[in-house]
Amino acid sequence: VLSVSNRLDDVWSYSNPADESQYFLIENRLRRGRDASLPGEGVMIWRCDENGDNTHSGYLPGFDGMARYRRSYELSLEQADGLYELERAENSGQATDFWYRGNPATKRGLAFSDATEPCAKWKDGTDSGLMLSGFSEIGEVMTFHAGEIIAPYFNKHWDGETAFYY
Numbered sequence: 001v002l003s004v005s006n007r008l009d010d011v012w013s014y015s016n017p018a019d020e021s022q023y024f025l026i027e028n029r030l031r032r033g034r035d036a037s038l039p040g041e042g043v044m045i046w047r048c049d050e051n052g053d054n055t056h057s058g059y060l061p062g063f064d065g066m067a068r069y070r071r072s073y074e075l076s077l078e079q080a081d082g083l084y085e086l087e088r089a090e091n092s093g094q095a096t097d098f099w100y101r102g103n104p105a106t107k108r109g110l111a112f113s114d115a116t117e118p119c120a121k122w123k124d125g126t127d128s129g130l131m132l133s134g135f136s137e138i139g140e141v142m143t144f145h146a147g148e149i150i151a152p153y154f155n156k157h158w159d160g161e162t163a164f165y166y
Contacts, residue, residue: 001134004028004043005141014130016122021050024078024120024130028142029098040095041138042103045078045112049123052076081105082117099135100142110135 004010005028012026025046029035052074077086079097083105086093096105103110111133114121120130134145 001143002146003141003143006030006032014128016128018126019122022122023048024128026132028140030138030140039093040098042080042098042100043135043142043144044098045132047073047076047078049074052123078112078118078120080110080112080118084118098138099132099144101135101137103135 002012004012004026010027014024014026016022025048027044027046028042029038029044030041031038054074073087077093077097079086080099080103081094081096083090085091086097096103099110099112101110111131112118112120113131113133114127114129120128120132122128131147132144134143136143
C-alpha cells in the first residue's frame with residue numbers, strides 16, 4: 001500500500017524504461033489554498049510526455065472505446081470516469097475525474113492499469129505495467145495499492161448496473 005499526502009513535495013512517479021520522456025505523476029489534491037477552485041478532490045494521475053504537443057495534438061492510433069479520444073499531449077489528466085471529456089473540450093474538469101473510494105462515475109471499477117479505461121498503456125500502445133487500485137476515501141493522506149489489482153467489493157448501484165469499486 002502506498003500513500004500520498006496533500007503536500008506539494010509528495011508525488012509518486014512511474015517512468016517508461018524504454019523512453020524516459022514518458023511517465024506518470026500521482027498526487028493528492030484537496031480543495032484548499034492554491035487548489036480551492038479545483039472541481040473535485042482526491043488522487044490525480046497525470047500522463048506526462050515531454051515530446052507531446054499541446055497545440056496540435058492528434059488522436060493516437062490503436063486505442064479502442066473511449067480511449068480513441070486519447071491525444072499525445074505533453075500533460076494530460078487520466079480521468080477516473082474514463083470519458084476523456086477534457087480532450088473533447090466538453091468541460092474543464094469535474095469531481096469524477098479524481099481517483100477516490102466512492103467515486104460514483106465508474107461502472108468498470110476504480111482501478112488504473114493497461115486493461116482498464118482509462119488505460120495505463122504508453123502512447124505507442126505497449127503495456128506500461130502500472131496497476132493502481134484500492135484508492136482510499138478523500139483525505140489529507142490517501143492510500144492506494146500498486147501492483148496486482150485487489151478484488152472488488154460492492155459499493156452501490158449506478159444506472160441500474162452493479163458498480164464495483166476498488
